[in-house]
Amino acid sequence: MTVLSAPSLTDVQMVVDEVWGTFLGTEEPLVPGPAGDLEVGWSAAVSITGEWRGLVSVELPGPMAAEVTRRMLGLVDGLDPTSDEDVADAVGELVNMIGGNVKSLMPGPSTLSLPVVAAGRVARPSDVVEACRLDAGWGGAPLVVSVHVHA
Amino acid sequence: MDALIIDDSRAMRSILRRTVTELGFETLEAGNGQEALDHLEAGRVPDLCLIDWNMPVMDGYTFITRVRANPDWRGITLMMVTTESEHGQIVRALAAGAHEYVIKPFTPDAIAEKLELLGLVAKPVPA
C-alpha cells in the first residue's frame, strides 16, 4: 500500500491567496475558514498526471463566479453583464492557475490538463478521495478549493 | 511595438492586453499556438509574443519550437506566461528558445520589469 502524498493545506492556501490577491484585488482579501453553506453555482477542475496524480477543483457560488469574471475581464463593478461563456472561461483560468501551482508543489515532472468547467458541480472520477480542502470566504460568500488523489 | 498574446483564456488575454497596452504595445490575439502561427504566416509578425503553455490544438512549447525553426522570425522576442512552474519546465522552455518566463499569477509590474530586462520597454528616466 502506498502512502497518498498530497500538498499541505498551508501551501495550497498560499497558492490560492496569491492568485486571488493578484487578479481579484487586494482590497477584498480572501478570508480563511468556512463562510457558510456553499451553494455551488460554478465549478472547475484540472487533472495532473505523471510523477504525481491528482485533481484540483474550485467551487464557487454563481454571483461570486460572475464577480471573478468581471474583475478578470476588467469590467466596471456590477455594471456589465457577463455571459455563461465568459464565466466558464474565467473560472477555467482560475483553476488552471491554481492547479499549475499545486502541480509544482508535488514531485514532477507531471502534466496539467486543460480545465473542465461546469455550471453546478463537476463530476469527479469515482476512485478519488479528498486529500486537502481549503474553505474560504470572499465578499462574505463561501468558496472551496480542493485537491483529490487517486485512492 | 506589436505584441501577440497567445492564451486560450479570453479573461487572461484581457488581463495581458490591458497590461501591455499600458506599456505602449499594439496587440493581436490568438487562442492557441496554431492560430498564432497563422498570424505569423500571414505576415503579421510581432515584436513580442506572450505565450501560455497549456492550450488546445497547439501548446505554447510547440509554438516556440516552430518559431525558432524559422529564421525569418528570429527577431521575435518570446516570453512564456504560464502557470507551469516546475523548475524543469522553465529550463525546457528556455532551452527551446524562450527569452523570458513569467509564472501566473503575476502583477502588471512583473510584466513591465521583464520587458525592461528584454529591452522592449524603456524605463522612464527618474525625475
Add this chain to the structure above:
Amino acid sequence: MTISPPSFAFVSDLARRETAMLYDPGKEYLVEARLLPLAREAGCADVDGYVARLRTDPVEQAKALDALTINETSWFRDNAPYQAFTEVMLPAMVAARSHVRHLSIWSAACSSGQEAYSLAMLLDQHLPAGWTAQILATDVSTTMLARVDAGRYSQVEMNRGLPATSLVKYFSRAGSEWEISEDLKRMVRTQQLNLSAPFPLLPTFDIVFLRNVLIYFDLETKRDILRRMRQVVAPDGFLLLGSSETTLDLEDDWNREAHGRTQLHRPATTTLQPIALTGA
C-alpha cells in the same frame, strides 16, 4: 473602513520614534493596508481597534513596526544601478583590492533581501576566480532579516525582475516558494541595524547600496546617516543611493560620478592626496 486621525497620529509617532520613518498625513491608506492583516490576525474588528491595542501591547507594536517598514522589492530593482555595479564599481574594486582578493559590500535597509541576493548573483557571475565577497544585509526589522536568512520567496516575488536564466540557475522549489542556493546564502550575512541610530562596530565597505530608504527620514536624520556612512565606506569605495535620492544635499563629504543615469557617490578627500607611489 478608514483609520481615525488619532489612531493615525499614534502610529506615525510610533514609527517615527522607533525607526525615524515618516508617515505623513495622506499616507493613511498605506498604514491601513499594512495594519489590516495584523488587525484581522489579532481578532480586532478594524484598524482603530487594533491601534487601541497597540497602545498597551509592546509585542504587537513590534509586529506593527515590522509591517510598516516592509518595502515592495524587486530583483535587480531599477536595473541601472546593477549595470553600474557590474560595469564600474566591481572592476574598480577588483583592480584596487588585488592584494586581498576580497570585497566587502553592505546592503543597507535590505528588506526581504532581493538587493543583497541580486548582488550575490552578479558577484557569482563576475568576480574573478579565487576571490571572495561578503555582503552584509541589515534592516531594522528582524522579521525581514529572518526572511533573508531563509532565502525563500513566493511565486509572485519571483516574477519581479528576476531573469528566468537566474531563476533556474540559483533557485530550487521549496513548497509554494522558491529557495536560493546555499552558495549565495553563504555570501550574505544579516545583522539588525537601525540606520537612524549610531552604527555598531562595522567593517569598512568597498561598496554600499543605500537605496530608497533615505526618503523616509527627515532632512537632519538623512544628513546624519550620510555623515556616518562616510566613516564606513572605504576612501576609494562607492556609495549608491536611490534614483530619487541623488539630488540630496550631500555637503562636502561626497563626490558624485555619473554612470549613464546612475549617480555613484565616492568619499570626497578634503585634503590633497599625496601622489601615489607606484612600482615601489
